Amino acid sequence: MGSGNIIHELNIGGVAVPRNIILAPLAGVADSAFRTVCMEYGAGMCVSEMISAKGVHYGSRGSVILAEHSAVESPFAVQIFGHEPEIMAEAAKLFATEYGADIIDINMGCPVPKVCGNFEGSYLMTQPELVAKIVRAVADAAGVPVTVKMRRGFSQGDENAPEIAKICEANGCAAVAVHGRFRSEYYSGSCDRGVIARVKQAVSVPVIASGDVTTREDAERMFAETGCDGIMIGRGALGNPWVFREIITGEKTDVTGELIRATALRQLELSVMEKGEATAVREIKKHVAWYLKGRKNAATLKNAAFAASDADEIKAVLAEL
Ligand SMILES: Cc1cc2nc3c(=O)[nH]c(=O)nc-3n(C[C@H](O)[C@H](O)[C@H](O)COP(=O)(O)O)c2cc1C
Structure with a gap:
């Protein structure tokens, strides 16, 4: 596969992300120190760990602290999770106005039973009407672009990411990120690139692909097969933050x-x-x-x-x- 110019700026609702290779949100792992290191190796943007909108509503310091970030982390996206439109809107506004979030990302991908059992994370993909309300409320309140990160669908075989992405777009969402696995798969098996291509066909906002990209070759394949606008790197960055530089320059790192x-x-x-x-x-x-x-x-x-x-x-x- 050619090394065509896959790296470019990404415009997310008017926010310029200088390079389209982004660190995926990684709860319990990608804190500000790790994110800063990833930015120093060329990541175009980082996303906070997922933050409970309800926790923010109840004034939990442990929740809001997760939105703090270094000066190097610019632009910066704060990811919130929840299911009550007003409470999510309130958290979005707080992070945009008081914590310097350039983008608010809504989590519709978390597979954890405790989160899904609370009607949050990937469970939202089973509730298209609620998705519309949440995205609309958050987009109206945030004052910064709002994005949604979703999975292929909730139950095995029940792919509805293209439909959910359209609903998000119709309600003011400025970009979508798609992890090509069903909720039921958690992190097993492999990421389906077909669904990312189908989401790309379904919407005109930028589409960011997430899943199993760990090398420049993987990134080239993802861009070529899906037509995606950007890529998120998650597990492939752990102990390996120079992966951003490798993907951006196409040059392998001598890991000494x-x-x-x-x-x-x-x-x-x-x-x-x-x-x-x-x-x-x-x-x-x-x-x-x-x-x-x-x-x-x-x-x-x-x-x-x-x-x-x-x-x-x-x-x-x-x-x-
Ligand atoms: C430890 C861990 C924590 C994660 N935390 C989040 C999160 O807070 N929000 C989110 O949207 N996705 C989260 N994810 C999913 C990743 O962002 C990503 O979509 C997924 O791991 C697939 O990409 P990868 O193969 O590059 O890791 C997490 C994944 C892992 C492994």
Whole structure:
């Protein structure tokens, strides 16, 4: 496949995303420190972890804090989840006016039973009328472009992403992101690119593809087969944030121990500034394990990282690379 010019600016409702390769929202993983590192490796934009609109409504600090982001994270999208149009509209307005969100993204893809059981996340795909109300309410209140991230459909075989995308577009949504799996598949099997092509046919707003893109070749295939306007990288960025640079430039990264050490240290330093040392050390451990994947002595070093009790001990592990 040719290396045609797949990388370009993306205009989302008037917000210019300089490059169309975006970090996918990753709850519990893609915090500001990791997102900042991804931006430094060329991501065009990052999306916050999903934030409960209800949590925001009840003044939960743990919810709103997830919208905080660094200056490097610009433009920045805040993703909210919920099912009550007014409560979601209220959260959207707060994030746009007080937390500097350039875009509000609505989660219609989360498969977790606790979320779906609350009529939220991917469950919304079973409720087209409610989707219309939510998107309309959020778009009217936000004052910034609103996007929706959805799945292929809720139940296995029951594909309705093209229909839901049309409803979103008709109610003021400025772009849609589609993860090509049914809710029932969670993250198993492989992403269906056909549904992304069908959504692209169905709407005229930009379509962002999500699912299983981890290399430049995957990205080329996704663009070629779906006609999508942009791509989100999720799991492929874990321990591998230079994937953005690889996809953008088409050049493979020589992943040396020095590169891993410098990147992980940068992330640790940002995380300590953001969350304080104790939380940062606890939360960086899984990232260190991803960074170490496939390296010599990975198992020993991972065990040492998980046993670490402060930042110096994490640094000592990274010094072994
Ligand atoms: C740990 C984890 C957390 C995720 N959190 C969110 C989230 O908060 N909001 C969302 O819309 N999708 C979330 N997703 C889905 C991803 O954004 C993405 O659509 C999916 O992982 C497929 O892309 P990938 O193959 O590039 O990972 C999450 C996925 C994973 C693995």
